[in-house]
Amino acid sequence: MAILIDEKKKTVIQGITGREGRARTALMKGYGTDVVAGVTPGRGGEEVEGVPVFDTVAAAIEEVGEVDATAVFVPAPLVKDAALEAFDSGVKLAVLVPDRVPIYDVMEITAAAKANGARFVGPNTLGVLSVDKAVMGMLGGRAESAKKWFRPGPVGVSSRSGGITSSLAYYLNKAGVGQTTIIHVGGDTVVGTRHPDVMLMFEDDPATEAVVMFGEIGGTQEEEVAELIADGRFTKPLVAFVGGKAAKEGTRFSHAGAIVEGKRGTYEGKVRALREAGATVVDEYDRIPDETVRVLREAGIAAGGGQKGR
C-alpha cells in the first residue's frame, strides 16, 4: 500500500511538451507511473516519450478513458487554468509542480478542488513518490536515481522542502530504513495538501508504520500535526525536525512559507507542541536517521528495505 499514488493510477501530464514536462515524463514513465496521455493546447497529435499528446484534458479522456491524476508542468501564470481544467474533467488528484503561482490563483484552485471533491499537491512541489510503484512530479530527477535513492519499507516521509525530501529518504536508506510514500507538500504558504492532511492519510495506510516529517518555521502545519496526535487522530510514531531554528523574526527566507510572524510559527513553539504531544523531535538534521532507527526499534517495527542506496 501507499498513499496518493501507485502504479495503477492513470495519469496525464499537462505541459508535456515543455522542457520540464519532457524530462519528467521520462522519469515518471521510467519509474512505473501509468502515464496515459499528455496535454498541450495546439500540440494534439504529437508524441512525447511514446505518450500521445492532446489539446485538452477532455480530448485526452475521450480517447484514453477516465484518468485519475494529473501532473502539471505549465508556466506559473497558467497553473490555475490547468488545474481547473483537470478538475472540471473529473480528475481527482493534481500535482502542481511550478514555483511562483500567485496566491489568489491557489485559493481559486482550492475552492475548485473542494467543489469537485478533488485534491491537489503543491504548488511549488517536487511531487509524490510511492516507492517502487509510481512517481508524480520530479522527485529523484531521473528514473535511475529514483530507483537507487528510494527503497521500500515502513516509513512515510512528508517534507516542506523539496531537496530535503530526497535527502531524507537517502539518509534513511543508508541507516537501513525504507519508505512507503514520500511527499513534498510544497514550499509555499498556501498549498493543497499540508502536513496534517498527509498524517491522516498515513494513519489510514496499513503499510505505513511510522512517519518522518521535515517541518519549517512559519505557518501552523506542525502545530496542527501536534493537535492530531494529542486528539488521538494520528497514532503512529512520528520523528520530526523543524528547520530554521536560527531564523530572525520577520526575515523571510527563500521558502515563502518560512516566515516567522510574531509568536506564531516559531521554532520553539512548534518543537514544544510536537514534544508535548509525544512526537520525537530531533534537534540536529543529521541525527534523523539514527533517531528513526531507535524509534522503530522501540516500537517493534522492522525497518525493511534500505541500505541499497550507495
Place this chain on the structure above:
Amino acid sequence: MARLYEYQGKELLLEAGFAVPRGGVARTPDEARARAKAVDGPVVLKAQVFVTGRAAAGGIRFADTPDEAATVAAEMLGADVKGQAVAELLVEEKLEIASEMYAGVIVDDAAGQPLLIFAGVGGTGIEEIAAANPDKVVRRHIDVNRGLRPYDGVNAAREAGLTGKTLAKVGRALVHLWETARRCEARAAEINPLVVTGAGEVVAADCRITIDDYAVYRHPELGIEVAREFDRPPTELDLIAYNVEKDDYRGTFYFVQLEQGYSRGDGYVGFHGAGGGGSMMSMDAVLAEGFKLANFCDTSGNPPASKVYRAAKIILAQGPIDGYFGSGSGVASQEQFHSARGLVKAFREAWLDIPAVIRLGGNREDLAVEILTGYTQSLPAPVEGYKKDDPAGFCARRLRELVDAWDYAKTHERLPEEPHDADYSFGTITGGTVSYDYGRCGECDTKVCIETCVPGILELDDDGCPRLNIPLEDAAKGKCTECLACEVECYARGDGGGKIHLPIPGLAEYLKARL
C-alpha cells in the same frame, strides 16, 4: 519589496471608495507646507517607514499651521526611525477621533481562503485589545470567487456589536477593503485604527498592505521595485542581486543581506545555500559553530553555472567576511558540477583569501568536488569540497577549524592577469560574452572546450580553434547555457584561450564606492 507604504495603500483604498484622511506625500519641507495648506487645518506628519510603533519612535508628529508643518518636516526628513532613514512623509488632516476599530483581510494559509477580521475595538496593541474583547471580534472566511457582499459587511459589523449609521458605514468599508485586497492581490491588508470621527465618518487612519510576491508581475501599477518581502528597504547589494535574478528564469537565486558594518574577525560568514529547506538546515549547522551570517543566499532549481557564479561574486562583494560556506540538502537532483564551475570562476576572480567549505552532494558530486578543489589549488586560501555522505554539521566544523587556523593578517599577492585577445567571440542570453584567444587555442593540445561544452555547440575550425556549430543568434538566445566549461575547464586543463565575461550591473560601482 512587496510591502506598500501607508500612502500607497491609502491611494488604493481611496480608489475603491474608502474614506481616507485628506492629504498626501511630501518629500521636502516645502511640499509638507503645501500639503498642510491644502488641508487647511491641523495636520499629522507620518514617517513612511516599514516599522511598527512609529509614534513612540518620533515617526508621527503634529502641526497646527503650514509653517509649523514645514519645520517639523525638516526635522523628520532624513531622521532615523527605528533604524530606517525617513525619505517620505505622509501629511494629512488630523482626525478628531470618537472611537477606534480594526479591520483586516488576510490570507488564511491553513484554510486556503481569505479571512476577514473586524474588531469593534482597535488602536495600538490590537492583539491584546482583541484578546480582552472576544465578543467584539468577528472572523469570517471569504469565498474567493463569490467575494464579500454588502450585506456580509453589514452582518460582520452587526456581530461585532455596531448599530445605526456606523454599522452601515463600516459594512460598506469592509466591502471596499476586500475589493482593495482582491484587486492588488494582497497577502494582508489591514487598517488599524479604523476611526469613527467626531462627525460620524468612518475613515482609515492607517493602512498596511502586503502584496503577494508572486503576483507582483501582473501589477505594474504598484511600482514595486523588488518583489520580495523585506522588513527594511533593500540594500544596494540586495538590488544588484535582485536584478540578476529578475530576467533569468533558469533556476532561482535569492539573496538577502542580513548584516553590514562588521569587521574581519567578527565571525561573519558568507552563506550560499541550495534549496530552501537544505539552506535552512545548513544555516543552523553553521550557526551552531558560533559563526554569524552576513547574508542568506539560495541558488537552486537547477540554476546555470553563470547564476551560481554571479551569486558567489555578490556574496564575496560584501567585504570582511571570515569564511564562505556553501551547502544544500545534500542529495541534490541537479547536476552539481555546474555549481562547482560557477564557484571556481568566482573564487579565482576574487583571488579568494578566506577559507571556503562547500558541500556539493547530489547528482555528479564526484566530478563537482574534483572541479571545485582541483581547480582552486593555486588560490591563497583553502577550498574544501564535500559530498552527500558528509553531514552539514561536519562541514561547518571544518570551516570552524580552517577559520581558526587561518592567518588573516597575511597579504597574498595576486598572479598577474595574462593578456587575452578576443579573436572570436559570441554573446550569451544574460548579456555575457564568450571569447577565444586563437593564439592560445591553436597551441592547445587538449581541446578540452569541445569535450566539456555541455550543450555541445562548439566545433574546431581548420586551425584547431573552437567556434560555434550553430548561428550566433541561437547561442545568444540561450543555446549557450553559460555552463562556463570553456573558461573554467580551459584554464585548468587547456591553454587558457577561453574567457567568459558575465556582467553584474552595479557591482563594480558598488565595490568602488566601498573602498
